[in-house]
Amino acid sequence: GDSVTQMEGPVTxxxxxxxxxxxxxxxxxxxxLFWYVQYPGEGLQLLLKATKADDKGxxxxxxxxxxxxxxxxxxxxxxxxxxxxxxxFCALLNNNAGNMLTFGxxxxxxxxx
Amino acid sequence: DTGVSQDPxxxxxxxxxxxxxxxxxxxxHNRLYWYRQTLGQGPEFLTYFQNEAQLEKxxxxxxxxxxxxxxxxxxxxxxxxxxxxDSAMYLCASSLGSGSQYFGPxxxxxxx
Numbered sequence: 523g524d525s526v527t528q529m530e531g532p533v534t535x536x537x538x539x540x541x542x543x544x545x546x547x548x549x550x551x552x553x554x555l556f557w558y559v560q561y562p563g564e565g566l567q568l569l570l571k572a573t574k575a576d577d578k579g580x581x582x583x584x585x586x587x588x589x590x591x592x593x594x595x596x597x598x599x600x601x602x603x604x605x606x607x608x609x610x611f612c613a614l615l616n617n618n619a620g621n622m623l624t625f626g627x628x629x630x631x632x633x634x635x
Numbered sequence: 636d637t638g639v640s641q642d643p644x645x646x647x648x649x650x651x652x653x654x655x656x657x658x659x660x661x662x663x664h665n666r667l668y669w670y671r672q673t674l675g676q677g678p679e680f681l682t683y684f685q686n687e688a689q690l691e692k693x694x695x696x697x698x699x700x701x702x703x704x705x706x707x708x709x710x711x712x713x714x715x716x717x718x719x720x721d722s723a724m725y726l727c728a729s730s731l732g733s734g735s736q737y738f739g740p741x742x743x744x745x746x747x
Binding site: 621 | 680690740
């Protein structure tokens with residue numbers, strides 16, 4: 523079945539540091555890929571998405587590129603802020619296998635001033 | 636606020652009791668999803684509706700769980716005879732067709 527693997531956290535960075543959170547996936551066909559962010563005590567917010575190979579999703583300074591050759595969708599940000607501290611989830615939607623999102627385990631990011 | 640809303644936000648119950656959660660999707664969205672998230676894990680799919688029809692159910696959805704969306708708008712998720720293992724965050728999401736899914740704030744359930 524489909525699966526998503528994320529780097530384990532927590533990831534601890536100083537403010538203005540460069541962020542990379544790795545995400546790789548296993549799926550049949552051509553899934554859409556997503557990053558969601560979850561702040562403490564809240565639901566998930568859609569951060570960005572990409573629907574086909576080589577697409578780049580971007581939002582609020584975050585970017586991720588759909589790499590089919592490496593089955594990856596790594597999340598990057600050039601300069602993190604304390605307010606970016608949250609848990610980040612990578613997910614895929616495979617329309618060939620139902621309409622549910624398959625999530626990775628999440629990566630907690632802590633940004634220190 | 637036109638986002639997905641869920642009620643209640645928190646529920647504490649004793650083992651063996653029944654609980655019911657409600658989800659109101661974004662008004663024009665025809666698809667509604669339920670997920671469960673345990674501590675430190677990513678959400679896991681439970682079931683989804685297109686309009687009032689329940690089209691998919693996960694193997695996670697035991698016969699103690701039932702979901703409805705009677706008029707194709709709000710949905711309810713009922714858990715009968717709750718067990719301690721049911722303690723989790725229950726998340727609702729909605730989408731317009733196969734578009735992006737937008738999540739509500741969740742209902743955190745604690746079964747004592």
